[in-house]
Amino acid sequence: MAAKQARGRETVERLLTAALDLYDRTGPEGYTMTGVINASGVSVGSLYHHFGSFNGLTAALYTRLSAELLDRLVEAVEPRRTAKTGVQACVTAYLAWCTENRSKAHFLLAMPYQAHLITPTDAMLAETAPQLGRILAWVAPHIAAGRVVDVPDSLLGCLLIGPVTEAVTRWLIGMPGADDIAEAFKFLPDRIWASVKGPNALSVPGRAGRAGRHSPMRSRASTSGLKSGFARASSSASASAPSWVGRAAPRSRFPSSVTFV
DSSP states (O other), X not given: OHHHHHHHHHHHHHHHHHHHHHHHHHOGGGOOHHXXXXXXXXXHHHXXXXXXXXXXXXXXXXXXXXXXXXHHHHHHHTTOOSHHHHHHHXXXXXXXXXXXXXXXXXXXXXXXXXXXXXXXXXXXXXXXXXXXXXXXXXXXHHHHTTSBOOOOHHHHHHHHHHHHHHXXXXXXXXXXXXXXXXXXXXXXXXXXXXXXXXXXXXXOTTSXXXXXXXXXXXXXXXXXXXXXXXXXXXXXXXXXXXXXXXXXOOOOOOOTTOOOO
């Protein structure tokens, strides 16, 4: 039984690796079930056995890349003591991951027809719940102290990540006037901080004033709101990108139920 499970995990990894490599080499036009099967050497029946369908494989790869991006955000945010530096680090980390992993970012944010390929499931949501929970745990005391604006989680996610996602997506699809991603690095961290800072934004953790000490702590047990917000929410990178990346292409429209990055 253990050997069979190991073979199953190996097959899953082979399919996911082949799918990402195919997308990296050919772009969305070459990302097909036939292409993945040929690249992986795995049978169609095995793909269906492990993922249910080609859409299921796509959803699993989407989930894996979402978790990878969220890992980067958690690493950037958690060490930050102040609300300002944490928010700015989150924005910069998002931009950095996308420019360093342009094909992966394209798969997450700009792949045509993606909305038709992915149907969120509880298992998919569970994959990113730990990282989102850690981000919520970091931001909750800042909201309670008035250092970050007290708005619903879904809106907070939109304020934090929405502008970054839009800027990166325009860059990825080669929208005219959006080719200089360095501008996003320059302007967005400060602008996004300005949009989420609360009335006590300048207070330092551990030395909050009267308002900070008595601000009620909101419950942050659920991560569903921030998930929804995260969902809608460099020349060197361009030079190293595959040749297909950056061509103008129709932007996929995400259904409101997609609750990932």
